Amino acid sequence: MEWFLANSAEVFSLAGQHLVLAILPMIFGVIIAVPLAQLGRQNRGLRSVVLTGSSLLYTIPSLALFIILPTILGTRILDPVNVVVALTIYAVALLVRAALDAFDSVDEDLRQSAVAMGFKPFARFMQIDLPLSLPVLFAGLRVVSVSNISLVSVAALLGIGNLGMLFTSGLQRDFVTEVVVGIIAILILALLMDSILVLLERLLTPWTRAAAASGAGTDAGTGQAKPGTAAAALRLSRPEAGGGTA
Amino acid sequence: MAEAMIEFQNVTKQYQGGQAAVDGLTMSIDKGAITVFVGPSGCGKTTSLRMINRMVEPTSGVITVGGADITSVPAPQLRRSMGYVMQSSGLMPHRSVLDNIATVPRLNGVSKADARKRAQELLDVVGLASSLGKRYPSQLSGGQQQRVGVARALAADPPVLLMDEPFSAVDPVVRDELQQELLRLQRDLAKTIVFVTHDIDEATVLGDKVAVFGLGGKLAQYAAPEEILRAPANDFVASFVGRDRGFRHLGFSPSDGVTIHPVRPVTPEQLRQEGSSGDWRLVVDDALRPLGWAGPGPAGAEPVMVAGGSLFRKGDTLRRALDAALSSPSGFGVAVDDDGRAAGLIAAAEVLAVIESDRNIRHGGL
Numbered sequence: 137m138e139w140f141l142a143n144s145a146e147v148f149s150l151a152g153q154h155l156v157l158a159i160l161p162m163i164f165g166v167i168i169a170v171p172l173a174q175l176g177r178q179n180r181g182l183r184s185v186v187l188t189g190s191s192l193l194y195t196i197p198s199l200a201l202f203i204i205l206p207t208i209l210g211t212r213i214l215d216p217v218n219v220v221v222a223l224t225i226y227a228v229a230l231l232v233r234a235a236l237d238a239f240d241s242v243d244e245d246l247r248q249s250a251v252a253m254g255f256k257p258f259a260r261f262m263q264i265d266l267p268l269s270l271p272v273l274f275a276g277l278r279v280v281s282v283s284n285i286s287l288v289s290v291a292a293l294l295g296i297g298n299l300g301m302l303f304t305s306g307l308q309r310d311f312v313t314e315v316v317v318g319i320i321a322i323l324i325l326a327l328l329m330d331s332i333l334v335l336l337e338r339l340l341t342p343w344t345r346a347a348a349a350s351g352a353g354t355d356a357g358t359g360q361a362k363p364g365t366a367a368a369a370l371r372l373s374r375p376e377a378g379g380g381t382a
Numbered sequence: 383m384a385e386a387m388i389e390f391q392n393v394t395k396q397y398q399g400g401q402a403a404v405d406g407l408t409m410s411i412d413k414g415a416i417t418v419f420v421g422p423s424g425c426g427k428t429t430s431l432r433m434i435n436r437m438v439e440p441t442s443g444v445i446t447v448g449g450a451d452i453t454s455v456p457a458p459q460l461r462r463s464m465g466y467v468m469q470s471s472g473l474m475p476h477r478s479v480l481d482n483i484a485t486v487p488r489l490n491g492v493s494k495a496d497a498r499k500r501a502q503e504l505l506d507v508v509g510l511a512s513s514l515g516k517r518y519p520s521q522l523s524g525g526q527q528q529r530v531g532v533a534r535a536l537a538a539d540p541p542v543l544l545m546d547e548p549f550s551a552v553d554p555v556v557r558d559e560l561q562q563e564l565l566r567l568q569r570d571l572a573k574t575i576v577f578v579t580h581d582i583d584e585a586t587v588l589g590d591k592v593a594v595f596g597l598g599g600k601l602a603q604y605a606a607p608e609e610i611l612r613a614p615a616n617d618f619v620a621s622f623v624g625r626d627r628g629f630r631h632l633g634f635s636p637s638d639g640v641t642i643h644p645v646r647p648v649t650p651e652q653l654r655q656e657g658s659s660g661d662w663r664l665v666v667d668d669a670l671r672p673l674g675w676a677g678p679g680p681a682g683a684e685p686v687m688v689a690g691g692s693l694f695r696k697g698d699t700l701r702r703a704l705d706a707a708l709s710s711p712s713g714f715g716v717a718v719d720d721d722g723r724a725a726g727l728i729a730a731a732e733v734l735a736v737i738e739s740d741r742n743i744r745h746g747g748l
Contacts, residue, residue, distance in 0.1 A: 246472055246474065248468070249466065249468055250474075252437055252461055252466035252468070252544075253466060254461035254462035254489055255489065256458050268475065346518040346521055
């Protein structure tokens, strides 16, 4: 605790860098994965290419990627861009599958009715497919968020500033406190990000809770009379509907 | 002769490798009327409907709406000029009821405020409380969702309404209500409505004209519902229309000849004071509305009231008259006036006599 208080400014600065390195790839991941998934949906062949490709990408070890990328991108080995690109690749790999599942979860009847109302394909995608995919997409994003926050720390091995540096320096100096502070800080960061995502999802998908809260619909709005008296109880349907009983 | 709004000219739809879903369809759909496509599943009725708004493109043939070939405008634009209601309401679960109704006006570039105002009016038109506008579709009952579906189809005030089995997923009581509601709306709006159903009863209730589709996508008969019930064009139509067609046909016969006998009803209080008697007695509330029948019993015994049958209103059809008489426990159907007050009784035997004399007049006149 003492060590943390003495070094809090540095821990916070590392946490800030850590967050930036984790969040940027999530944003780029969504921007790349969503159109890719939409492409994959339009064609069976493309779909399997996209799915297999994304699974393969995810199997590349992160450390290897951090080291190879500078050669491919022409960046310096210490450039944070390497981390952002590497984690974006993982985010895309995870999110493409989630987005495909999300788009598949949209009701076919709804899609048909949108076509029948005169939606053009792009408007339909933006106004119907995308918003209705949000719950499944957010589930994918939460996985990516946790995975990114943990993967960023690997980059500390290369000397790129983030909370992982507390591990490397703690291990080198055989100073356990620093390692523990690093672990706790990363845990807090992961929890924080997850809460933000949950909150964001709640804000963006208010309809999902409305459905859960009300359960089955009621007929209250059509003005059906509640049978209160014995007389009403015997009239089985509304008198103005021409049915009634005698 | 009514003006034609939609015309099929030798339209065929053939799916790959399969039989024709629609085979050489030529028909003309009247403007401002309800035309019902009816037939067993796989007869091409839905495919025919969906070719009108180009959800399905015909293999050959031409379809015109208001005289213009439907391929002369882009498909999305064509579709916005036709309301569409389907079996599952097809409402967008992530948008409020009002925004759902406002969809097509919004696509057409109407401002959000104006579109919502129009949507609010439409809630009233389809008989929904305005407070429902802010809810999500999942918070409504099935019948309410279908009403919203109809409101949405009407929002851009399109001249044509396409309805694909819109009421087949709701329970019979609600379906009956929705059918009556549609007829009421149609009296005010006079849209050209094409309605698909597999239920011949629904077809005869709603249709100004009914098109019976046979297997293989061929039009088997296209006529007024009364004519289809009275004179099926062939064995297929006769069997599809069913054994009850004689009874259904009564739904088109006026009941002017049926005698309404006077009745002396009792209120539940009077019934309790007087006790049972040897006769059935009609029980009414203070406003004279029928409540049920008190069965005959030993004098002075506690009277037992039973629920009655359907009601007959003056001006109803012979079908309703016969049903009222046959469904009543006492054997007498109850006639009511426009305010629902008991106005008299009708007897099954007398209704049958009227049916018989109508038949003699019709066939004697031929």
